[in-house]
Amino acid sequence: MADNDLLSKVTVALRRSDMPEELTQEMSDLVDAALADLKQAGVSNLDTQDPLIRRAVITYCRANFWPTGDYDKLKASYDEQKAQLRMTTNYTDWPDA
Template sequence: MAADTTLTEKMRAALRISSTSAKITEEIEDCIEACKADLKNDGVKRVDENDALIIRAITLYCKAEFGYQNNAEKFRNSYDTLKMRLSMSQEYNTVPDMSETDTTGGESGAENG
């Protein structure tokens, strides 16, 4: 599925790309989807396209992939650092809609005596 149009337009602006050609739009959307897959692959389970840190990660990823201002390595390092922090953050590395009644972990609060 293609990336959200709003996110695509945010990346177009971040990359300073004025062209709206279908090929460039497709490349931007592919880059967004690749970033989301990369984040999920490294343990970021909450990839909300409206979250400021996720948008920042996608922006850094796209700038690295497009070689924005010949600073691809700088943007890749910034992306990797943010991705690591997101993957270590409980807010981003846990499934958001987990049921609180799930007792498969066996934690009931009772002590064995």
């Protein structure tokens, strides 16, 4: 289940703070999916208070919640954020070079 603070930030960022319960659950699932995707990519520091993690999750949710004509741009932006996080030692368990 998505962190309530992060879920709140995502719903505000998507201008959906008055969503019915069914859509709130869908948004929560998207937040969980974004965090799982980051973890699968090798990002081990998933501190939801970290602004870079929050921004990546928000971008993922923007791309996947009622996708619009901006899907490709948002997906590319999320992929870039994920790539940057997975190359930074503060966000991974990779040994330092």
